[in-house]
Amino acid sequence: MDDLLTVEQLNIGFNQTQVIKDMSFGVKKGQLTSFLGPSGSGKTTVLRAIAGLNKHIKGHIRLAGHDITSLPPNQRNIGMIFQSYALFPNLTVADNVAYGLRVQRRPKAEIIKRVDHMLELTDMMTKKDAYPDELSGGQKQRVALARSMVLEPQLLLLDEPLSALDAKIRVELRNQIRRFQQELGITMIFVTHDQAEAMAISDDILIMNDGKIQQQGSATDIYERPRNMFIAKFIGNNNILDGTTLRSLGCVVNEQRQHVIRPELFTFDNGQPSGATQDNRHSANAEVISIPGVVESASLLGDRLEFTFATMSGPRLKVKQLNTCEHPEVGSHVNVLLRRDAVTPLVEA
Numbered sequence: 001m002d003d004l005l006t007v008e009q010l011n012i013g014f015n016q017t018q019v020i021k022d023m024s025f026g027v028k029k030g031q032l033t034s035f036l037g038p039s040g041s042g043k044t045t046v047l048r049a050i051a052g053l054n055k056h057i058k059g060h061i062r063l064a065g066h067d068i069t070s071l072p073p074n075q076r077n078i079g080m081i082f083q084s085y086a087l088f089p090n091l092t093v094a095d096n097v098a099y100g101l102r103v104q105r106r107p108k109a110e111i112i113k114r115v116d117h118m119l120e121l122t123d124m125m126t127k128k129d130a131y132p133d134e135l136s137g138g139q140k141q142r143v144a145l146a147r148s149m150v151l152e153p154q155l156l157l158l159d160e161p162l163s164a165l166d167a168k169i170r171v172e173l174r175n176q177i178r179r180f181q182q183e184l185g186i187t188m189i190f191v192t193h194d195q196a197e198a199m200a201i202s203d204d205i206l207i208m209n210d211g212k213i214q215q216q217g218s219a220t221d222i223y224e225r226p227r228n229m230f231i232a233k234f235i236g237n238n239n240i241l242d243g244t245t246l247r248s249l250g251c252v253v254n255e256q257r258q259h260v261i262r263p264e265l266f267t268f269d270n271g272q273p274s275g276a277t278q279d280n281r282h283s284a285n286a287e288v289i290s291i292p293g294v295v296e297s298a299s300l301l302g303d304r305l306e307f308t309f310a311t312m313s314g315p316r317l318k319v320k321q322l323n324t325c326e327h328p329e330v331g332s333h334v335n336v337l338l339r340r341d342a343v344t345p346l347v348e349a
């Protein structure tokens, strides 16, 4: 699939401090791409550069093959949605949505048709005559989305659009945003610092830290094959073990590298006491290795249980199991089983 947007060697500095460091990436047409990263990593700065709101940049930004680096924001055909909704308080919902089309002097019948379509899609038709201060936060953000989407921008940028909303509404609205994006085939860039949010709705995730891209890929790529230590620590709750430690657990790996093991990829060996496993699973070449130890603690995380498992040879492991599975008591001596292919080497330091 083609890239709709390409960013090449983007460098941005504020007061002698370089904030974005030689960033290059592409955003695929018709996909939802998230920018994910901790506070201060540069997500908003890159988004504003794409929108044309930051003039002091070096590098090139191309949209559908055209270099838009020096175009003013209103000539880019890019929409932007902010955390703060930014609706016109003195206009009704329908007039807020119609505003951009009126500025473009579209025919009245076309405006009515397109506005109604957006109000239906965002489920705001019953509120079309309401004013913004009569709406909930989630409803305001749906109007903001309708107001941007009605203009059919080539690219829609969303800067933490859900962060002012409470947890339940956040999940509902993120799923709605994904539905709008897929139904209308819009290319979206969605900025968030919430990894679950990014993983739930994105085709592609671009993880930033300290003004650089750490990894770009699907949620599965990033979760299952983190490239480096930053990603391994940032995404999920991992076991990170060096090669020597893994060897001490009976797992043959490249000793020079760090490795990640997801806590949910361990299983308890039927709660049997350690030493009871009479098979060849201790063999380093076997498909599954069996690691003896003691269950040190267990905490309930709703649908899952997280255990601390102290291995005989030293390291503590995090083990997660579905709460519906049978699991050993704290203090019991058991083996955990691990498939060899669950051990993922990091390709970078």
Ligand SMILES: Nc1ncnc2c1ncn2[C@@H]1O[C@H](COP(=O)(O)OP(=O)(O)OP(=O)(O)O)[C@@H](O)[C@H]1O
Pocket: 014, 015, 019, 037, 038, 039, 040, 041, 042, 043, 044, 045, 046, 193
């Ligand atoms: N106008 C500015 N003047 C000076 N420094 C700035 C300016 N805008 C951003 N920065 C700095 O650039 C860096 C990146 O900021 P940015 O807002 O892009 O991060 P972010 O990843 O979007 O963070 P958050 O999730 O907190 O919004 C930060 O160190 C910030 O202090």
